[in-house]
Amino acid sequence: MVLKVLILGGTSEAFALTGRLTGDPRLELTYSLAGRTAKPRLPQVPTRIGGFGGIEGLTAFLLQHEINVLIDATHPFAEQISANAQAAAAMASVPLIALERAAWQPMAGDDWQLVPNLTAAAAALPSTSERIFLTVGRQSLLPFAAKPHHHYVIRVIDPPDIPPEMQNVDILKRRGPFNVDHETSLLREHRIVRLVSKNSGGKAGSAKLVAARSLRLPVLLVDRPVHPGVNTLESVGAVVNRLAHYHASLANRSE
Numbered sequence: 001m002v003l004k005v006l007i008l009g010g011t012s013e014a015f016a017l018t019g020r021l022t023g024d025p026r027l028e029l030t031y032s033l034a035g036r037t038a039k040p041r042l043p044q045v046p047t048r049i050g051g052f053g054g055i056e057g058l059t060a061f062l063l064q065h066e067i068n069v070l071i072d073a074t075h076p077f078a079e080q081i082s083a084n085a086q087a088a089a090a091m092a093s094v095p096l097i098a099l100e101r102a103a104w105q106p107m108a109g110d111d112w113q114l115v116p117n118l119t120a121a122a123a124a125l126p127s128t129s130e131r132i133f134l135t136v137g138r139q140s141l142l143p144f145a146a147k148p149h150h151h152y153v154i155r156v157i158d159p160p161d162i163p164p165e166m167q168n169v170d171i172l173k174r175r176g177p178f179n180v181d182h183e184t185s186l187l188r189e190h191r192i193v194r195l196v197s198k199n200s201g202g203k204a205g206s207a208k209l210v211a212a213r214s215l216r217l218p219v220l221l222v223d224r225p226v227h228p229g230v231n232t233l234e235s236v237g238a239v240v241n242r243l244a245h246y247h248a249s250l251a252n253r254s255e
């Protein structure tokens, strides 16, 4: 009896999870990407790329492909697909597991201001011009058009659409992970006085926060959205165990 699993990906955790599950004869995996990144890392399992067409489209996919378990391993700030996954899983009566890395927590020496969303982050920026390291992702820049007097250093994987109001911008096209030495040099080299980031969590993005702590720079951190009622696990290992449990119950039912 094979457990058919659809993994909504686009994160390093989704990639790691898929790698751990690849080759397990109990599972039939399908990996799904939105198609936002020009050269995504692709796992060694069948992969589909592009939206499903909202809740209806995802529900239809789950039913047509007889998916037994849906795993939402998308980014903590990918709100729409996570809401769709919750609704579609309920409509198709398919169990949903969310794999979501833990949020970053402040430590002694951190100067963090937490804000509920990107608009609040832009509003919290001072009225005098500053050199700001903005690492919120290329699709989240629009709110900062409201504060065009700052000089933004923006790090992205693919080229962003910069709002025309934002004239003072340096684009750094780089893919992480970055270590603390790298981040410290970058902050110094660009004479950064403040960081603005999403509280994405995870090891890969945390070096910039360690660098900010050591340089005593303030950080504006956007809080992640919450998904009440979703069975959320924080580690790849926990998801692997949960799938083993689902496979065992499927095998029992079919005996």
Ligand code: NAP
Pocket: 008, 009, 010, 011, 032, 033, 034, 036, 049, 050, 051, 052, 053, 054, 055, 057, 058, 073, 074, 075, 077, 078, 079, 080, 081, 082, 084, 136, 137, 139, 198
């Ligand atoms: P989003 O706003 O939550 O989703 C917008 C739409 O994109 C969804 O309604 C869905 O289209 C499609 N979509 C998103 N993820 C998908 C997936 N894994 N497979 C198939 N369709 C998907 O998402 P987003 O914030 O633009 O993020 C897009 C992707 O980039 C996600 O997979 C996420 O894991 C990754 N990512 C996001 C961030 C971030 O900060 N938001 C950071 C790093 C990586 P339909 O409604 O047509 O199904």
